[in-house]
Amino acid sequence: MDFTHLYADFGGEVERVLNMCDGVLLVVDSVEGPKPQTRFVLDKALKLGMKVLVVVNKIDRPAARPDYVVDKVFDLMMDLGASDEQIDFTTVYASGLQGISGMTPTDMASDMKPLFDAVKACIDPPKVETTEGNQLQCLVSNIDYDQFKGKMGIARITNGSIKNGQPVALARPGKQKKTGRLTSLYVFDNLGKKEVDFASAGEIIMFSGLDDVEIGDTLITNEAGGANAAEPLPPIAVELPTVQMTIGVNKSPLAGREGKFLTSRMIRDRLFKELDRNVALKVEETDSADKYAVSGRGQLHLTVLIETMRREGFELEVGPPVVIYKTNEETGALEEPFESVEVRVPEEYSGSVIDLFNTRNGELQDMGLDDGGESMSVIKYLIPTRGMLGLRSEMLTATRGTAIIDAVFDSYRPKIAGEIQNRDKGSLLAFEDGTTTTFGLENAQDRGKLFVKPGVEVYKNMIVGIHQRPGDLAVNICKTKALTNMRSATKGITVGLVSPVELSLDSAVEYLASDELLEVTPSAFRMAKNPDLIKKGVKK
Template sequence: MLRQSKVFRDNQTVQERIMDSNDLERERGITILSKNTAITYKGTKINIIDTPGHSDFGGEVERVLNMVDGVLLLVDAVEGPMPQTRFVLKKALALGHRVIVVVNKVDRPAARPDYVINMTFELFLELEASDEQCDFQVIYASGLKGQAGLEPDALGNDLEPLFEAVLRCIPEPRVQIDAPLQMLITNLDYDEHKGRIGIGRVNAGTLTKGEVKICKPDEADRVGKVSEIFVFENFAKVPAVKVVAGDICAFAGINDVMIGETVADKANGVPLPSIKVEEPTVKMSFSVNTSPFSGQEGKFVTSRNLRDRLYRELERNLAMKVEDGETAETFIVSGRGTLHITILIENMRREGYEFMVGPPRVIHKVLNGKKLEPYEDAIVEVPEQYVGAAVDLLGKRRGQMLDMQASELGNTILKYRLPTRGLLGIRNSLLSASRGTAILNTVFHGYEEFVGDISTREQGSLVAFETGQTTSYALCSCQERGQLFLDPGVEVYKGQIVGIHQRPGDLSINVCKKKAATNIRSNKEQTVVLDAPQDFSLDDCVEYIEEDELVEVTPVSVRMCKNPRMARRGGR
């Protein structure tokens, strides 16, 4: 759409997934942050907002859906609507937005557009869409070729049918141009020269440079001054003198503006309802690094550095909460899910922070004297020969099967409802049980009654016996005890987790032992054959650890260790 709107020069090099500009988004292939741009088609300006699809980043979706009048629902012509599609679509339908369904990749050999449309219609019915919303326009497209059409076997030479559908089906903004100014802040940006930049849609009136009122329901008003105004054209911010109601814009000059506040007319300003997002379901502890290797690899290592960074995250991340922990050096961070928090951890370590995090724990509620916990719907796609292993694993995690059906691609789709606690650490177990072939998607369902204890890990940890450097000689004998994480020549410290024990319970091992020197000369040293170490990513480490374990995060390394504070209390 951007290319056909002449956003780029004819000879300009354009990278893939240009809207996913964040490094983590490109590496993981997912959208984490909502971003907006605008194109012009036949004299009409069309604002486009790209939202995440994963429910862990639902806070991004909930705050930007207030800025739009309609949505394009992108559906794969082979796979159909994905489980994560349900969350975003449910929010859009609840706001009464019209939906255009775009069936993409219809040129793939295995494309089945009729089946996909039926599945999408059933999803609309499940989400209680209105009769008007269920009568959605369907556009068939091949995004890679830049073609679209009203029939799957009759695509045009460009995306004109899609542009025409947007103009025809998406209503114009319903705003009051002559009313006093009202603009809800839904996003923040930062510029080294201009400072904080507020982004939102002008709901009423006209935004111009000068003094405005900053207000929020049930809070005291204050006055600020807008120094610069920008509108989004093509793929850049363009300076503007004024912005009328209905358009999305950005402004600079008010360095304390926050998401959810209203920029209003100084004399007659009335605040808009603030943005409300769903409550967090998972929490993790962040603390200062206390390992023997602390301070060697990070730039920001103190509790003050950690506190400032976490509370600065709250300015943009509405779905996250930060609270003080048991000690002055500990903070409790709550989010929508484990992925939501691990993205923050990865961003912080890339910025130079060094700290420790504890295992994820679910957030319970008490209602009418009953203890409730969060539940999620899990959709697992697995080859037929591994269905038994997947069912057994989900059953142990207190999962209840909702549905099981065979897909046309030769796999079996399992639908389960289980406590969020049961999902902690399940991804690696599921991949091991299915030889790396299982695909897991989860969607938050709601709070239900607490079901008791759930065993999430059957094996213990291999723990370093002393501080030193690993040797091939020591690792050769230690690998008989389980799966190791390290190569020879790596510095370790006492209490560091260096592998997975093959039995329940932890085992201390000496991975730094050197071969005793003798006065007997040998023409040939004994050949040591080592198994390849298991490579754990940050997400894997967070999923692996239990209550008495921590993950040490630095810009260079990610290590796991036993929690010395738990050991002093008599932990395992």
């Protein structure tokens, strides 16, 4: 199953990159046409006034329908309010696999020269609005780190020029300037970078020498105290996070056996260090000294961070994802995030998909057959973000892995009353501490689907499977077969173990209920009931 939340969840990176661009190439599939994530990125580019060069890729596909795709792009740009100049776009047809391109689908060159020529002809050169005295203005859009040079800023020079070694300052409206001197200056060359002594307006640079540089700062000159320096540019506006999870110290009975970084201080330093690069992320202290509330643009945004930390050697305890509500300043009403979702699924499974969305308060926007002749239904829904939590696993089961979902943040809307049931089945819990046995698992697998195999160490209240009914059930999967000299009539009959369900980080996070936690180690994912809620007597 293909879930493409990438563009929406990493919208912070998209917005920063667009701030350094003069125009965009809109690459669309020659069969599928523009997707919801295409709409997200294109909307950002159009609002920045950029020209768009449309590239219809995979033109060599047998089912290619370039005229249909170009019409869909035109309709999309109309919906997004593109200007007359933007909507008069140029179209290039290409095949990245074969390395060919052309201005018509039937007249293709043997290389990518038509595409490169179209870029030069259609995309405007950098526009430089000269400030008084042509003073330097350079908005920092990204951060990198070098073990020898330290923190490095990446920015595009909007006005003026800059020299290596000159005194500079980092300015932001309403804040005090941070001064320093450049110790190195780079420009980007092909796929790498090269060190230079001078750079001028229109170039994208990387610089070091200012360890307190932050995304959204404006680099300006600071000669003679900077009295004649240009004003700082408006900081990059990034949409607010919509999903929050808690990340903290792993406190399970099996903690501390694998990870190199275990303590609250190590986890805190790593999370706050991530803020240097990840402008769409938010980290907050909580009432507990060993837990931190981490907010992001979506579940994928947060799980990528968790997976990165796991590979670095961290052990973590992760709470279930929850959506972030906000209050409308004008009406005072409580609002929640909604997502626009498009599902492509074989016709025979469309009924199951609709049932899943309806039980999660989804609102049907559109439904029809795909024009590609593949007997695929296209279903579009508007659904609360909290209704999307845990939907992937159920969709995978209901459609036997054939559904393709594209989802993107739509807007904040008034909160829908009532709770959304994200899971209709309970969990199988380990009855006691111990090591799983074949005999115990054979008896337990009749109760549901298991996550573990024989010889795995477990602890009490650890989640070892999915119960086939609502409500949790404790199972003794460490039970050993009693030794006896009595012959049973069924002694020679063996049931055999069913292969356990593979547990990935994404599937585990989706599975979590409000009273459950995920234990993340460099080599394993384990889920368990929240011991703090059990001690307080919270009903499961």
